[in-house]
Amino acid sequence: MTRVLVTGADGQIGRAVTSRLLAEGYEVTALSLGYTADHPADRVLTGDATSVADVARALQGADALAHFAAIPHPSLGTPYEVFRVNTDSTFNVLSQAGELGIRRAVIASSINAIGYPNNPHDVMPPRFPLDESTVPDIADAYSLSKLADERTALFAHRRWGIDVVALRFPLVKWPHVLEEVRDEVADDPAQMVREGWSYLTMADAARAVQCSLESSAPGAQVIALSARDILLDGLSTELLARYAPGVPLTAPVRGNGTLVDTRRARVLLGFEAEESIHDGSATPEPARRGEQRV
Template sequence: MAYNKIVVTGGAGRLGRFVVERLKQRYDVSVIDIHPSDVPGVQSADVDVTDLEALTAAFKGADAVVHLAAVPNPRTSSPEKCFRVNTQGTWVALQAAEDAGVKRVIVISSDSATGLHYNPKDWAPQYLPVDEKHPIRPSEVYSLSKEVTESIARCYSVRGKVEVLVIRPGHIVFAPEYPELGTRGSDVNNYHLWGYVAPQDVAQGIQLALEHPDGRYDCFFLGAADGLNERPTLEIMKERLGYLPEVRGDVFESNPNAGVFGIGHAREVLGYEPQFTWRDFGAR
């Protein structure tokens, strides 16, 4: 599908800057954010993503929307704000896109939608690697907001007026975190299950999802090719749980440090291939 104009909600945020920088090389990109974009040559507008009328007007003339705007961390917001912005903002963005005649929306969810990150003791991966068919059971507000986000996305896809694809990035690492990554990787109880992804690779996956010829609803984990763990993934997982879940496929044979959240679907369908590992950041 050919696009000319793309709108990125939350495009002035930490991830948004990487997405906008990448997409502007090929498209006419504009940003909706409560902060102005600092990417040269990119226009931005301060529009509340929970304001349907204003967002519909902002989407007029756009071919595609990348919906990044959300509360990205449950520890930096009240539960009420986290749930409202993440769920109502997604509904408004998709309704506005539909009303404005947008062709495709890429919705950013999270691998936390599985409910595995904050890990109740009785909720461990049912099998490894965790793929997009794995059961989900969120147990706190941020993960729940992402499950609802994905339900809203599926709903609008079923309606058939706008194409919707969902991206589930792993924990996106930015420069302030680099010195901590080695320590996190050696922590058996790391609450991200040692998963991570560079923002550049998330931007790659988003572009691939925009350009994918099949607009039917789909969901994709995006992560690095490995985990933060320097010990083999199955070894550290067995130590964490006291047992090893069912292992499917041969990914851990070819890459013993492969991530818990599998990226095989994104590789096969989108052609996604992560370019960065945590070692590229000088983290030890």
């Protein structure tokens, strides 16, 4: 495997993944609706991941696919727009990659595939830690689109034999942004309790994508991700007891340990988060050349 098509390449995860893959010796084709700064990929294309022609052009010469093109939050479009764009782009890129005989893909799913974080109703997950088998309760279009994307991955594997890893990303930001979110959430911890105050640094997210591309795990795999600790300072069990009383904790959690079970990431991908915003280990955001600011 030498060339990877990265869709949504101008997004933060898309750029971080591109930089990591290039540093590891890969060639990268970037596809994005537009670019806010110079892009490091050796092949940079402007196009729409929902366009058959644009994706066909972008997949030329590709050995693998890393798909991040999406509307990333339910507030960034109407429910129909969010669902249509996200599911349309995922079906388009996976079906074309499968038809071409590409054998490996990774797609951005989300912790929202379980439905609780953005649920407009007063519901809690049935248990903690959260994992890939957590029963979903979905009432927003973004969460529905991510669950549908995971089923599209299963379809693509069954139809064409392409192996797909769907990474359930939690909150993923560069460390300075995560620290700002932590300080904000500390004033009202209830706002992130339904996702277990989970997060992942950008550098760890990029490494998880590389591990997924290099994994030999067959089929369509859904993988939950998290840092090894929670976003907030404090003991995880005490925070749960206060903000999610009555929700059972079904596995031991030490200190401020994560409330997401990441065993499948370790077993299937050989991935374990290395960075924390609490101990100075997080990689800072690099400077971007030619960034256009409004």
